[in-house]
Every structure is written in structure tokens, then in C-alpha cells.
Amino acid sequence: MGRLIVDAASSLDGFWADARGRSVVSAADLHGSGLSGRLDEVCGAVVMSRRSFELSADTGWIEDAYPAKTPVFVVTDAPSAIPARGVFHFMTGYTAAFAAAQEAAGDKAVLVVGEGGAMRAALRSSDADEIWLRVVSRTLGNGAPLFEDDIPVENYFVSELDTTADAVHMHLERRLDA
DSSP, X not given: OOOEEEEEEEOTTSEEEOTTSOBSSOHHHHTTTOTTTTHHXXXXXXXXXXXXXXXXXXXXXXXXXXXXXXXEEEEOSSOOSSOXXXXXXXXXXXXXXXXXXXXXXXXXXXXXXXXXHHHHHHHHTTOOOEEEEEEESOOOSSSEEXXXXXXXXXXXXXXXXXEOSSEEEEEEEEOTTO
């Protein structure tokens, strides 16, 4: 079974979204940015929230962002009217989505993307092996915090660090003894 990787972003003051629920990193920022350059090597399946899926009227960017034919498991109570085109699978809960994605990914990693709910569900499941965290160079002042008190982030260490003009990119790995 492959690894479960959480791909997250935060403002300098610790919020993944502003008070209106807009992500600190928009879909337009991610599309074509190369921020997840290792995806072709590691990604076997993706789990994302319904809100992240619906951020763009054109979901083609999602298919373009990941290796060809990568299954995307969207967690929602109501399947979208957007055609699945064989790539999107709509699930009613994160536990079921993580299990289906792990099975589909085989030995490759499952990437968890989207709003804070997806990230928190992965970390609370105790199955998240890595966090790919981008801390962007802006503050929001308030909004939705990326990490809440019950998220066990002390069980992770920084294994890799890189900087760009827009963000600090950290790869955090779960301690084997945690």
C-alpha cells in the first residue's frame, strides 16, 4: 500500500482560508504552477472535498494537474452534475474515500487536497504519512485555521525544505515511533 500525503497551504498567520472561505491558494494559482512537481512519480489517486472540486466551473484543470487517468475521489453528500468522465468518483465520507483511493492507487501514494476539512480528516485518521505544506507570503488576519488543537502535528518532522518567491515549501513526515 502507498503513502497518504496531505497537500496543504497556509497563510503566514496560520489560516488555510479567509473569513469568506476562500482558500489562501486559489485553483488558478495552482494550475500550471508546478508546485506539486513530484506528482507524476508518486500520485496514484486523489481525495478532495466537494468544495475544492466545485471551485472551478471547468474541472479539466484537475485532470491536467495529475498523471493521466488518476482517479479522483470527491467527498460529497450530493454528487455533482459535472460529468465524471471516468476519472471522478463521488463518495459520501472521508473514511470510504481514503479506502477506495488506497485500493485504486496500489503502491503509489494517495494525495489529499482541498479545504481544511479534507486535511483534518486525513490527519485525524492517523494514516497520513506526509504533509506537503506551502506557507504563502501573505496574512489573512482571520479565517479558518489550518491546524486545530486536536491535530497531532507534533508527530511530524520537517524532512525537506524549499523556498520560492511566493512560499516556503515543507515536506513533513510522520515519525515512525509516533
